[in-house]
Amino acid sequence: MVVPTGVFVLILLATLVIAGLAGYLVRKVVAESRIGSAEALARQLIEEGRKEGEARKREALLEAKEEVHRLRTDFERESRERRQELQQLERRLLQREEALERRARQLDEREELMRARERDLDRAEELVEELRLRQMTELERTAGMSRDEARELLMSQVREEMRHDLAVMIRQMEEEARAEADRRAREIIANAVQRLAAEYVPELTVSVVELPGDEMKGRIIGREGRNIRHFEALTGVDLIIDDTPEAVVISCFDPIRREIARMTLEKLIADGRIHPAKIEEMYAKAVEEMEERIRQEGERACYEVGVHNLHPELVKLLGRLAFRTSYGQNILQHSIEVAHLCALMAYELGADVNVARRAGLLHDIGKALDHEMEGTHLTIGMEILQKYHESEEVIHAMSCHHGDFEAKTIEAVIVTAADALSAARPGARRETLEAYIRRLRQLEEIASSFPGVAKAYAIQAGREVRIMVHPDQVDDAEAYLLARQIAKRIERELQYPGQIKVTLIRETRVTEYAR
Numbered sequence: 453m454v455v456p457t458g459v460f461v462l463i464l465l466a467t468l469v470i471a472g473l474a475g476y477l478v479r480k481v482v483a484e485s486r487i488g489s490a491e492a493l494a495r496q497l498i499e500e501g502r503k504e505g506e507a508r509k510r511e512a513l514l515e516a517k518e519e520v521h522r523l524r525t526d527f528e529r530e531s532r533e534r535r536q537e538l539q540q541l542e543r544r545l546l547q548r549e550e551a552l553e554r555r556a557r558q559l560d561e562r563e564e565l566m567r568a569r570e571r572d573l574d575r576a577e578e579l580v581e582e583l584r585l586r587q588m589t590e591l592e593r594t595a596g597m598s599r600d601e602a603r604e605l606l607m608s609q610v611r612e613e614m615r616h617d618l619a620v621m622i623r624q625m626e627e628e629a630r631a632e633a634d635r636r637a638r639e640i641i642a643n644a645v646q647r648l649a650a651e652y653v654p655e656l657t658v659s660v661v662e663l664p665g666d667e668m669k670g671r672i673i674g675r676e677g678r679n680i681r682h683f684e685a686l687t688g689v690d691l692i693i694d695d696t697p698e699a700v701v702i703s704c705f706d707p708i709r710r711e712i713a714r715m716t717l718e719k720l721i722a723d724g725r726i727h728p729a730k731i732e733e734m735y736a737k738a739v740e741e742m743e744e745r746i747r748q749e750g751e752r753a754c755y756e757v758g759v760h761n762l763h764p765e766l767v768k769l770l771g772r773l774a775f776r777t778s779y780g781q782n783i784l785q786h787s788i789e790v791a792h793l794c795a796l797m798a799y800e801l802g803a804d805v806n807v808a809r810r811a812g813l814l815h816d817i818g819k820a821l822d823h824e825m826e827g828t829h830l831t832i833g834m835e836i837l838q839k840y841h842e843s844e845e846v847i848h849a850m851s852c853h854h855g856d857f858e859a860k861t862i863e864a865v866i867v868t869a870a871d872a873l874s875a876a877r878p879g880a881r882r883e884t885l886e887a888y889i890r891r892l893r894q895l896e897e898i899a900s901s902f903p904g905v906a907k908a909y910a911i912q913a914g915r916e917v918r919i920m921v922h923p924d925q926v927d928d929a930e931a932y933l934l935a936r937q938i939a940k941r942i943e944r945e946l947q948y949p950g951q952i953k954v955t956l957i958r959e960t961r962v963t964e965y966a967r
Contacts, residue, residue: 672717
């Protein structure tokens with residue numbers, strides 16, 4: 453049997469509907485079963501959570517109670533400790549208050565005791581003043597002198613005692629200082645002098661030129677004396693032609709002029725032709741040679757001493773010192789020796805050797821121009837060194853070597869000592885007979901002008917003055933003061949090279965005769 457298509461479709465649709473309903477019912481039953489299981493599980497979980505929360509709540513409450521109990525216990529303990537500390541502080545404050553009260557009472561008692569002592573002292577002072585007045589009155593009545601007279605007598609006695617004590621003290625201090633200074637100075641100077649020994653030949657103001665024969669004198673004089681007059685006018689010297697065989701004397705106080713004249717005359721004699729034109733030609737050559745010689749002398753001095761980087765003009769001025777003398781002593785040789793002495797003593801004393809050596813070499817540089825410029829050789833030398841940019845240390849050390857300026861550095865003191873040592877060496881310098889005799893006479897007059905001096909003698913060529921005093925007028929202590937006063941006056945009133953020793957002699961002689 454054949455089923456129609458429409459019916460088949462209906463049946464199929466009905467089947468599908470029934471199947472869908474069946475599936476829905478099955479799913480619903482399954483879902484409801486699952487929902488029930490889930491609800492049961494949820495109720496179980498909720499119950500378990502509630503039980504666990506209650507347990508945790510109980511635990512938290514217990515912990516909170518325990519924490520509260522612990523905090524309360526700590527608070528109570530801290531409170532007890534704080535109360536104990538406050539009690540201790542309170543006890544200390546009470547003790548301090550008691551101590552302060554006791555001290556205040558003691559101070560009050562001490563103050564009262566001091567007031568009582570002051571009152572006692574006031575009364576004692578009044579009694580002492582009253583007794584002193586009584587004693588003074590009694591002493592004035594007994595001694596027959598007023599208070600002012602007694603005070604003056606006492607003051608004069610005290611002054612005399614102090615004067616004697618001062619003299620004794622000065623004597624002791626001088627002896628100690630002199631012993632130490634002499635020992636050290638003797639050691640330094642002896643070392644310097646032993647290492648440096650220069651020879652001096654006193655220079656004069658004339659030069660002698662030898663001639664090949666006496667007929668040369670006539671040629672030098674020339675017709676009617678024209679050659680000698682032109683020579684003297686050109687060179688600035690005096691030409692002395694006398695009976696001395698085969699010799700002519702050139703006289704001039706300027707050593708440079710004298711040396712140029714000597715060189716000119718020797719050139720003329722060697723040439724043989726002597727007339728005014730030749731004299732001028734030879735004079736010009738001599739001047740050139742002299743300039744070169746001056747430069748060489750300055751360079752030699754710098755090389756010998758060991759001073760470098762010196763301005764060329766200063767080197768020339770040093771060379772001019774080779775033809776200058778002071779009391780017969782060659783100034784350049786003197787400057788070289790002073791430079792060596794300065795270097796040796798500066799090394800021994802730990803001073804600046806270069807500054808001392810340089811200042812020693814240049815200390816008399818002003819004497820190269822003192823006959824051409826106004827002022828002393830010190831001021832001229834300072835101007836020259838400042839002009840050629842020497843250091844302030846060198847200028848200061850140079851300027852102090854005659855005591856015109858106060859020495860502020862050890863190098864200045866060394867230059868002064870070296871200059872005096874070089875000038876005071878025996879035979880280094882000479883002076884005229886008149887000046888020598890005048891200096892000796894002044895020494896004896898100065899020494900004899902002091903009270904208590906019996907006799908005075910200048911000895912050792914004026915290097916020492918020996919003084920005899922009256923022993924009844926000058927005692928041993930006053931002898932030291934008198935010697936110092938005489939030495940200071942000699943320093944003020946006399947000018948002399950080196951130093952002068954003052955020796956004062958006090959001698960007591962007792963003579964008795966046995967009959």
